[in-house]
Amino acid sequence: MSERKMAHETATILQEEYYFLSSVKKVEGMFQEKGTIPAKGTFSYVKGTMDYQAETPTGYVQKVNFTLHLHTGDETAIGRGFFDTRTKRLSKWIELK
Template sequence: MSMNEYGFTYPLTLGIFLLLSLMLTLNAEHFLAEQRLLKETESILEQEYYLMSAVKKVENSLQSDMPIEPAGTYFFRDGQVAYKIEPLAGSVLQVTFILTMKSGIETTSYGYYDSSLKKMTKWIEKN
């Protein structure tokens, strides 16, 4: 068996090395793509949690029939949610939620609270 670049062993070893390098590169790219997706999903879930927590707090305050501030802010670990309550029509109140994350992401959402039903009846998110 020849052991030089014109023989059998060198090209075979080079081919196997290139194939393994290609597989390693593809696996590394797949891993990095999954990590980016994980971080993005985590951020979206955190934003949804903060908005839902603020909605529940405002809804509970409105249901208790105690006076509530027409505007306020709820602070969380990685962001804050500001809300503003405005009468819309009849017994419907429009509650505007503005989520501001420490990373700079800002999301605006609108909730419609029906005073006669004592619950949020509609929810709209705008990015």
């Protein structure tokens, strides 16, 4: 029983990490293509949705908050990406609890 629970938790964590990585790459691609990050948006995935909201750039840093809602119902994960406005790439990542 405990092995099954641990396997489920591991699968959920890996799913969250994959959705965060995919979303960061999509935002980074939009930033490089258009030169700006849209103020907010949503990415839909098979097992959840990722909302993002970009803050006003400060100096050479633009913060983007990501909120993942898995379709299982009670699972929500929050992360924050810091993008360098000169290179248009992610420079720092923090997962919030």
